[in-house]
Each structure stands twice: as structure tokens, then as C-alpha cells.
Amino acid sequence: MKNAAPPRNRPSPTASVWTSRAAVHLVLLLGALYSVLPLIWLVTSATKNVRDFSTTGAFDLGAVHLGDNLKALFDEQDGVFLYWIRNSVLYALVGALLGALICAACGYAIAKLDFPGRRTLFAVTLTGVLVPTTALALPLYLLASQLRLVDTFWAVFLPVLTNPFGVYLARAFAEASVPDEVLEAARVDGAGELRTFFTIGLPMMRNGLITIVLFQFVAIWNNFFLPLVMLTDPKLFPMNLGIFQWSTRVSQFPQYNPMVITGSLLAVIPLVAAFVLLQRQWRSGLAAGSTK
Amino acid sequence: MSVLTPSRPTAENAFGTGAAATHRPARGGRRGGLLLAAPFALLLTATVLIPVGYAIYLSLFTDRLTGLGFSGPEQVFVWLENYGNVLTDKAFLDGVGHVALFSLIHIPLMLGGALVLALLLDSAVARLRGMWTLAVFLPYAVPGVIAGLIWAYLYSPTIGPLTDLLPFDPLGSDGALASIANMATWQWCGYNMIIFLTALRSVPREILEAARVDGAGPVRTALRIKVPVIRPTLFVALIFTVIGSLQLFTEPLVLHNFTGSVTTNWSPSLYVYDSAFINNEYGRAAAASIILALVSALLSALVMRLSTRRSAR
Numbered sequence: 001m002k003n004a005a006p007p008r009n010r011p012s013p014t015a016s017v018w019t020s021r022a023a024v025h026l027v028l029l030l031g032a033l034y035s036v037l038p039l040i041w042l043v044t045s046a047t048k049n050v051r052d053f054s055t056t057g058a059f060d061l062g063a064v065h066l067g068d069n070l071k072a073l074f075d076e077q078d079g080v081f082l083y084w085i086r087n088s089v090l091y092a093l094v095g096a097l098l099g100a101l102i103c104a105a106c107g108y109a110i111a112k113l114d115f116p117g118r119r120t121l122f123a124v125t126l127t128g129v130l131v132p133t134t135a136l137a138l139p140l141y142l143l144a145s146q147l148r149l150v151d152t153f154w155a156v157f158l159p160v161l162t163n164p165f166g167v168y169l170a171r172a173f174a175e176a177s178v179p180d181e182v183l184e185a186a187r188v189d190g191a192g193e194l195r196t197f198f199t200i201g202l203p204m205m206r207n208g209l210i211t212i213v214l215f216q217f218v219a220i221w222n223n224f225f226l227p228l229v230m231l232t233d234p235k236l237f238p239m240n241l242g243i244f245q246w247s248t249r250v251s252q253f254p255q256y257n258p259m260v261i262t263g264s265l266l267a268v269i270p271l272v273a274a275f276v277l278l279q280r281q282w283r284s285g286l287a288a289g290s291t292k
Numbered sequence: 293m294s295v296l297t298p299s300r301p302t303a304e305n306a307f308g309t310g311a312a313a314t315h316r317p318a319r320g321g322r323r324g325g326l327l328l329a330a331p332f333a334l335l336l337t338a339t340v341l342i343p344v345g346y347a348i349y350l351s352l353f354t355d356r357l358t359g360l361g362f363s364g365p366e367q368v369f370v371w372l373e374n375y376g377n378v379l380t381d382k383a384f385l386d387g388v389g390h391v392a393l394f395s396l397i398h399i400p401l402m403l404g405g406a407l408v409l410a411l412l413l414d415s416a417v418a419r420l421r422g423m424w425t426l427a428v429f430l431p432y433a434v435p436g437v438i439a440g441l442i443w444a445y446l447y448s449p450t451i452g453p454l455t456d457l458l459p460f461d462p463l464g465s466d467g468a469l470a471s472i473a474n475m476a477t478w479q480w481c482g483y484n485m486i487i488f489l490t491a492l493r494s495v496p497r498e499i500l501e502a503a504r505v506d507g508a509g510p511v512r513t514a515l516r517i518k519v520p521v522i523r524p525t526l527f528v529a530l531i532f533t534v535i536g537s538l539q540l541f542t543e544p545l546v547l548h549n550f551t552g553s554v555t556t557n558w559s560p561s562l563y564v565y566d567s568a569f570i571n572n573e574y575g576r577a578a579a580a581s582i583i584l585a586l587v588s589a590l591l592s593a594l595v596m597r598l599s600t601r602r603s604a605r
Contacts, residue, residue, distance in 0.1 A: 020510070027408070027409070028412055028413070028424045031427075031428050035430055035431050036430065038478065039430060039434070039442075045445070053451065102332050105328040106332035108328060109325040109326075110329065114325060115323075115324075115325030115326045118325065124341070130592050131344060132539045132585055134560075135344075135581040135582065138577050138578060139342075139343035139346040139347040139581075141568075142350070142574065143342065143343060161335055162339045164336065193324020193327075194324055197324070197328055221435060224437050224541075225542075243437065243441070244441075247549055261445070264438040264442065267435055267438055268433065268435070268438055271435075272433050275429065
């Protein structure tokens with residue numbers, strides 16, 4: 001009885017929980033709107049023709065011209081956009097899969113095997129993480145031009161395979177998910193190191209690998225500086241470089257606006273889809289990298 | 293630049309002095325180790341080490357017309373003259389100023405925003421965590437050029453809705469800097485939020501429980517316990533953001549097509565591109581590249597030093 005009275009000049013616990021909940025959700029909502037509204041604008045704008053684009057409100061839906069826009073997009077310059085899609089997929093998908101395998105092998109070797117130069121390699125790899133890509137682009141271009149690789153597929157493809165940060169991650173994933181005892185057992189059974197890596201180490205690092213593949217895919221898909229420097233033949237462009245080139249014309253030729261916007265939408269969709277579909281994997285991959 | 297930062301490896305062992313480097317793998321594996329590491333080692337040599345060496349070499353030469361110029365330009369060894377020229381070039385220094393101001397706006401806004409959102413999502417209050425996380429993360433999936441274009445349209449006075457909302461012209465000479473900072477913040481906030489959130493999830497629940505029993509509210513717990521625990525992660529994210537900011541290139545290049553207030557050498561990276569590929573001054577461009585790389589390395593070392601000192605305390 002005596003000590004039961006709650007403090008009066010404070011809001012009741014439930015009320016304060018409610019106001020703070022509302023505040024939290026308000027902040028989260030603002031963050032989400034800030035992030036998503038520009039993408040919604042991209043979707044609504046991709047449905048507009050040139051005239052509606054400059055006359056209707058930014059988020060208003062006019063008459064839907066998405067079909068016309070897509071047709072214009074794929075007809076422009078004899079269907080060069082199809083090449084751009086193909087190139088983006090080739091650079092990013094093959095580059096990410098092959099690059100991640102190379103990273104995984106090296107990261108696993110650094111974490112689990114003893115070989116001469118191991119520490120040096122790891123130290124140099126970490127320095128590699130810190131070298132800005134803009135500082136590399138010019139010498140890469142000049143080297144490629146001496147090797148007659150400028151304006152070829154390889155000029156863009158080979159450099160994007162190098163992913164020092166992927167090695168750093170793969171090392172962390174190997175440390176976390178491949179127990180020494182298992183490797184020991186494989187050795188006792190007489191398996192060679194390469195075979196052990198491919199049949200035991202690699203599958204154990206699966207979640208981490210998916211993370212590396214996904215993030216390297218994004219990095220290559222979004223890679224702009226290198227293709228800009230290396231390529232002049234539009235048939236070798238990835239999507240973003242092609243769209244960028246069109247965007248330099250919009251001030252003179254407004255008919256490029258719908259193509260730039262619809263093309264942008266098509267360049268965004270695969271990545272958004274990948275992140276939504278693979279959520280579970282990349283999140284657990286990040287988590288696996290962060291707990292030992 | 294794509295980086296992600298597992299929170300567990302602390303700043304020290306991330307850079308080679310910690311547990312991993314002293315870990316001794318079991319016997320065997322010399323040949324296998326070499327074979328597995330070789331492809332990456334070759335790539336690293338061919339696409340990073342040799343180019344860096346080549347850039348240093350290039351930065352010491354310049355093309356000069358000799359005689360009456362009939363024999364074409366000749367490569368002349370000039371020692372550090374290119375570096376001197378770059379460091380006294382007003383265009384380059386203006387670019388450095390732009391990037392410094394950009395960083396002052398972008399870094400606190402983006403990392404602060406990411407941290408606040410991560411703390412809110414981590415608190416027990418937040419429902420639908422997955423949905424909020426995904427929404428804020430999505431801009432990371434948008435290519436830099438496309439993000440630049442979307443915002444350029446949103447800023448545009450005839451098309452975008454922002455001219456009416458903002459007190460300044462986002463494409464004018466006063467607004468361009470803020471506009472570029474906003475583009476980068478939009479792209480990277482969610483990404484860093486996920487990194488922080490992942491780190492926060494690994495804060496031991498017993499500690500948080502103990503704090504709650506001791507009567508600490510959510511804000512106090514966040515500031516006194518969660519933030520200090522994930523400090524190494526915050527520092528690593530800071531380093532990568534600093535390096536990323538120094539390389540600022542795509543956003544100003546895209547905006548350049550929409551407004552005259554962003555010039556072709558607005559940032560140091562644009563200056564490199566402009567010198568090399570528009571003016572064909574390779575020596576000058578190489579010198580600017582090396583300066584950029586050195587400054588990144590110095591800043592990273594500085595941040596790393598601060599981080600190890602703090603976490604050792």
C-alpha cells in the first residue's frame with residue numbers, strides 16, 4: 001500500500017513507449033522515403049513520353065507510354081542497347097563468379113595453408129584495398145594501349161577480376177567457417193590440397209562466397225571509370241556507360257530523355273531483384289564474416 | 293568503390309598485425325597454397341602493383357616540343373616538376389577545396405544517418421526490421437551514373453520537384469556542392485547502415501540486459517554501450533568513406549552535363565581525367581594520381597592510428 005504509488009509527474013510507461021515508438025517509426029519512415037522516392041520517380045517517369053515528362057508533376061502518372069519508350073530504347077542506334085545489356089551481364093556475372101573464385105582460393109590459402117610469401121601477399125592485398133581506382137585508371141590505360149588491349153573486352157574484364165577486398169573477406173570467412181580439424185582429417189585421408197579446397201573448403205565458405213559474388217557483381221555492374229577510359233566502341237559499352245553517353249545529348253535532343261530514363265530503370269531492376277531475392281544469403285554472409 | 297566491412301576483424305588485425313597473421317596453419321600445404329594464391333597474386337601484380345609503379349615513373353616525365361617542334365614532342369625527365377605544377381595549379385587546388393567541403397557535409401551526414409538508423413533498427417522497438425533495412429539499402433544497388441542521372445533530373449528546375457522545396461537552386465553555383473553531397477549520401481547511407489546493424493547484432497545480449505536492469509534507457513544504452521562496442525567498425529567505415537570521397541568523380545561528371553556550375557575539373561579525380569584524356573598531359577595526370585593515392589594512404593594511416601589508440605584505452 002505505502003510504496004505502491006507510481007510517480008505522478010511522469011507519463012505512464014505505456015504512453016512513453018508509444019510516443020517513442022512513434023518517433024522511431026517516423027524517423028525510419030523518413031529514411032525509407034528518402035531512399036525509395038527517387039526510385040519511384042524513376043518508375044513513374046519511365047512511363048511518360050517526352051511531352052508529359054516536362055509538363056506533368058514529377059510523381060504524377062500520365063498516359064502510360066512505357067511500351068513506346070522501350071521500343072525507342074531498343075531501336076536507337078540499331079539496337080545498341082541489347083549489346084549494352086549483354087556486355088553488362090558478361091562483365092558483371094562472369095567477372096563476379098570468376099573473381100570470387102580467385103578471391104576465395106587466395107583467402108583460403110592465406111587463412112589455412114602455409115606457403116612462402118603468405119604474409120607479404122596479405123599485406124600487399126590490404127594495401128591494394130586502399131589504392132584509389134582513379135589513381136590506377138591512367139596507368140592501366142597506358143599499359144593496355146601498349147599491349148593493344150584498349151577498346152577490347154579484356155581491357156575492362158581483366159582489371160575487374162582483381163578484388164583485394166574480396167580476398168580480405170574470403171580470409172575472414174575461411175577462418176570463421178572452415179575448421180582446421182576437418183582439413184586435417186582430409187589430409188589424413190590422403191586428399192591433395194587443391195581437392196580439399198574444392199570439395200571441402202569451398203562448400204563450407206558458401207554463404208561468404210555468395211556475399212563476395214553479389215558485392216563484386218554490383219561493383220562491376222556499377223563500374224564506370226574503367227569502361228569510360230578504356231572503351232570507345234559503343235558495342236562494347238556496359239549499360240551505364242551507354243546511358244551516360246546518351247545523357248550528354250539530352251540538353252540538345254530532348255527525345256533522348258525517355259531513353260535515358262527507361263534505360264536507367266532497366267539497369268537498376270536486376271540489382272534490386274538480386275538483393276531482394278538473395279537477402280537471406282547476403283545478410284547471413286555478412287553475419288558470418290562478422291562472427292568467428 | 294565497393295567495400296563491405298565485417299565488423300569482427302578489428303582495425304588492428306584488418307591491417308596485418310593481429311591474430312590472423314600470427315596464426316600458424318597445420319603442416320603441409322606449401323605447394324597447394326602457392327597454387328591457390330597464384331591467380332590472385334598475378335592479377336594483383338598486373339593490375340595494381342605494375343600500374344602504380346608505372347604511374348610513379350610517368351609522373352617524373354613530361355612531353356615537350358623540342359627545337360622548332362617539327363620533330364614532335366619528346367619525353368623529358370623532369371624530376372618532381374609535375375608534382376610542383378599540380379600542387380600550384382589553381383584548378384587542382386579548387387578541386388581539393390570542393391572535395392574537402394563535400395567531405396565535411398557528406399561524411400557526418402551519411403555515417404551519422406547510417407548510425408542513427410542502425411541503432412533505431414537494432415532497438416527492440418523496431419518492427420518490420422527487414423523491410424526498413426531493405427528500403428534504405430536499395431540505393432546502394434543503383435549504379436552511380438544512374439543515381440547521378442536520377443538526382444540530376446530531380447534537381448532540374450523544369451522537371452524536378454525540388455526547386456520549389458529548396459531555398460536554393462540545387463544546380464546553381466551555391467547549391468551544386470550540397471547536391472553532390474546529397475547524391476553520395478543517398479547511395480551509401482543504407483550500405484553503411486547494414487554494416488553497423490550487423491555489428492550491433494553481435495553486441496552481447498547479456499551486457500544489454502545488464503544495462504536494462506541497471507535502469508539505463510535505450511538512448512543511454514545506445515550511446516554508452518552499443519556505440520563504444522562497435523567503434524572499430526565505425527572507424528573502418530570512416531576510412532573507406534574518406535577514400536571514397538577523395539575519389540569523387542561520377543556525381544560531378546554527370547551533373548556537369550546538366551549545369552555549368554560543375555566544371556570538368558571540379559574534383560581531383562576529374563582533374564586527372566581531364567589532364568590525361570582531354571589534354572593528353574600524362575605526366576601531370578600521373579602526378580595528380582599519385583598525390584591522390586598518397587593522400588588516401590596518409591589519411592587511412594591517420595584514422596587507423598586514432599582507431600587503435602582509442603580501442604586500446
